[in-house]
Amino acid sequence: NGTTLDDFEVISTIGTGSYGTCKKIKRKKDGKVLVWKELDYGAMSETEKQMLVSEVNLLRELKSPYIVKYYDRIIDRARTTIYIIMEYCKGGDLATIISRNKKDSVYLDEDFIWKILIQLTQALQECHQRKNGRAVLHRDMKPANVFLDMDKNVKLGDFGLARVLHHETSFANTYVGTPYYMSPELVNNMSYNEKSDIWSMGCVLYELCALHPPFVASSQTELNRKIRLGDFDRIPKRYSEDLNTIISKMLHIEVTKRPSIEELLADPIVVGRRAKMD
Numbered sequence: 001n002g003t004t005l006d007d008f009e010v011i012s013t014i015g016t017g018s019y020g021t022c023k024k025i026k027r028k029k030d031g032k033v034l035v036w037k038e039l040d041y042g043a044m045s046e047t048e049k050q051m052l053v054s055e056v057n058l059l060r061e062l063k064s065p066y067i068v069k070y071y072d073r074i075i076d077r078a079r080t081t082i083y084i085i086m087e088y089c090k091g092g093d094l095a096t097i098i099s100r101n102k103k104d105s106v107y108l109d110e111d112f113i114w115k116i117l118i119q120l121t122q123a124l125q126e127c128h129q130r131k132n133g134r135a136v137l138h139r140d141m142k143p144a145n146v147f148l149d150m151d152k153n154v155k156l157g158d159f160g161l162a163r164v165l166h167h168e169t170s171f172a173n174t175y176v177g178t179p180y181y182m183s184p185e186l187v188n189n190m191s192y193n194e195k196s197d198i199w200s201m202g203c204v205l206y207e208l209c210a211l212h213p214p215f216v217a218s219s220q221t222e223l224n225r226k227i228r229l230g231d232f233d234r235i236p237k238r239y240s241e242d243l244n245t246i247i248s249k250m251l252h253i254e255v256t257k258r259p260s261i262e263e264l265l266a267d268p269i270v271v272g273r274r275a276k277m278d
């Protein structure tokens with residue numbers, strides 16, 4: 001592909017993630033605002049570079065209105081840096097929205113939370129039920145990875161990048177935050193599976209309601225104990241029994257009892273709410 005860095009102009013730096021820096025950019029030919037994520041692969045082994053290539057190729061295949069659109073990539077061998085060009089989400093991320101509402105002690109509207117629930121479920125459906133291939137697991141769904149576009153539609157971001165960097169040897173593996181969203185099966189050292197993404201989605205939706213995660217502790221061991229027990233307070237009483245029921249189902253500690261994407265989309269409560277929205 002003929003895309004080069006000169007085709008873009010950097011507007012500003014949005015932030016730095018576990019893998020590198022995210023910048024807001026403008027495509028010179030038409031002024032379109034995008035972002036790129038800069039990853040320095042200099043310290044990566046051959047295996048990790050292979051994983052990075054396959055993750056980026058997976059990004060290209062994920063096409064959903066609720067997944068951050070991948071545009072292109074530029075490789076700068078001189079700087080051992082890959083630039084992954086994606087759509088810019090004007091509404092920012094849910095972590096920022098949650099912390100602002102928490103500071104102002106203002107709960108989010110139930111309709112807004114249902115919209116996020118339904119769109120996040122559809123984003124996961126695209127990944128878990130991919131037509132031409134194996135399911136892509138997000139592995140790192142959390143409020144900071146869920147963005148909004150200018151119409152407050154969900155844009156699930158940073159796919160795959162999490163996997164590449166959770167590869168044991170990569171430097172970015174040093175945990176920066178507390179893994180509030182680890183599922184019970186992960187805490188019990190079992191394998192990550194599609195139902196683990198459902199658990200994380202439940203944690204994100206719970207946090208949108210309560211403005212704090214379902215399980216909070218001051219140490220990893222205490223957090224693990226709480227996650228294994230699976231006891232959490234009901235979401236604030238201002239929210240309906242329907243919303244509480246759906247979120248509680250996603251937070252079932254037994255993987256087999258936790259609904260799959262298709263079961264969620266077929267749930268009468270979800271079907272009923274979607275009918276009201278469309």
Ligand SMILES: CN(C)CCCNS(=O)(=O)c1cccc(Nc2nc(OCC3CCCCC3)c3[nH]cnc3n2)c1
Binds near residue numbers: 090158
């Ligand atoms: C770290 N955050 C709590 C706040 C810091 C920054 N504010 S913010 O709420 O993300 C914010 C504000 C305005 C616009 C956007 N748009 C946006 N951001 C992305 O990634 C952000 C990046 C992810 C890794 C960590 C650093 C930040 C995108 N990726 C693909 N499209 C993207 N569009 C984001």
